[in-house]
Amino acid sequence: MSERKTALVVSAHSADFVWRCGGAIALHQKKGYDVTIVCLSYGERGESAKLWKEPGATLEGVKSARRKEAEAAASALNAHDIQFFDLGDYPLEMDRDAKYRLVDVIRKVQPEFMLSHSKDDPYNTDHPYATKMAIECRMIAQAWGHNPGEKVLGAPQLYLFEPHQSEMCGWKPDTILDITDVWDEKRAAIECMQGQQHLWDYYTNVAQNRANQFRRNSGGQAGGRPARYAESFQSIFPRTVDTL
Template sequence: MSKTADILFFGAHPDDVEIGVGGIVAKHAANGYSVAICHLTDAELSSNGTVERRRQEAEEAAKILGVSLSIRLGFPDRGLTGSKEQLLKITQVIRQLRPRVILAPYWQDRHPDHVACSRMVKEAAFDAGIQKRETPVDEPAHRTQQIYYYFINNIDQADIIVDVSDVYEKKSRALLSYNSQFSSGKGQISTPLNQPTYLAMIRGRDQLWGHQIGALYGEGLVSAGPIKKELLV
């Protein structure tokens, strides 16, 4: 892995980033920033689809959004334990890509994997800046300037709302790439994601955030600490 990234997005499963901040991914890619997505798991326990199909869907979504680099760490679905081995791998990704900004799931969510991902990324980002913390591949320490947290299954007060109106069509297309997750029909198991209201809820949430800043669509972010600048990068 030789590339670096201005912004590094983490998700527990393929489609987490697209649901929460697909517009922010597309907006920054369109403005010339290098963006990378790191999926912690392959979502092998998902009720619908297969690992291979989900991988293909993630690749298609990445192309639509303009992602520079996609990484799959292959941790077990529902097995995000925060073990030393898992944290070291995440730390290594951060050190190799040297992002200026990291985005991870919000620490409150109905899915335990999203909560675990949030905690693990926070710990790994801290470890990445420790000079004496060794990783399997020796990389110099790196301290990320800012970590923001995005919403997946819920909505709350946002510290920052990014106007994504001009790229919202790309977000919508990227989400529809995950046909195995968001479509219902013969042979599909009913889940919260493939109900007719789910994607409508995501759009409505983004419209609500957009309304708060006088835009058509927005995506909300939370910071665990003081925010020291207006732009993400």
């Protein structure tokens, strides 16, 4: 049996991967990939308002609730693995040890591709920071002089998933993925995020709108695939191809 392909998601907070690339996770798992998710923080301070409004809320209690939600969502998506770095949020910060920890994951996973946030987000600076760290750690993982003797990383594409307000984030999609076949899994994962219920229908609408763009760009009225739900991404690095 051939070795399974892999992919890696670097999520700033423990819910981000659900809204923005849950379909990609579920679809690639279904296609035989092992998808690993790294949550750099739980989003316990800045993205857990509903949980903080509950009587007797504590930092550790909020973090625990966020972890349980993310684990349930990852299970709904059939993700291969989910890891929590617990680095804190608002602001999210990574020291050298945390960077090397992510490098270790990247080298272990050896992803065919990586997924992370837009490179700009004036509403949430944790998001572009996570991508900056993903790019930096990707670079370190490619360095032959970093922990010599380990298998170095090749050149996986880094796809930026859709930010909450894309028009404010300098984000321009060039890849649209049909996730119709795994929409039920993504919606189930979305509904695991009880602390951010206000986003459930928002990201359902995003998926439907992106499916309209998928239909338009796959042939439109001349015979485009009838996708009902899609996710879109922006690639960072050039693609190497033999045909267009």
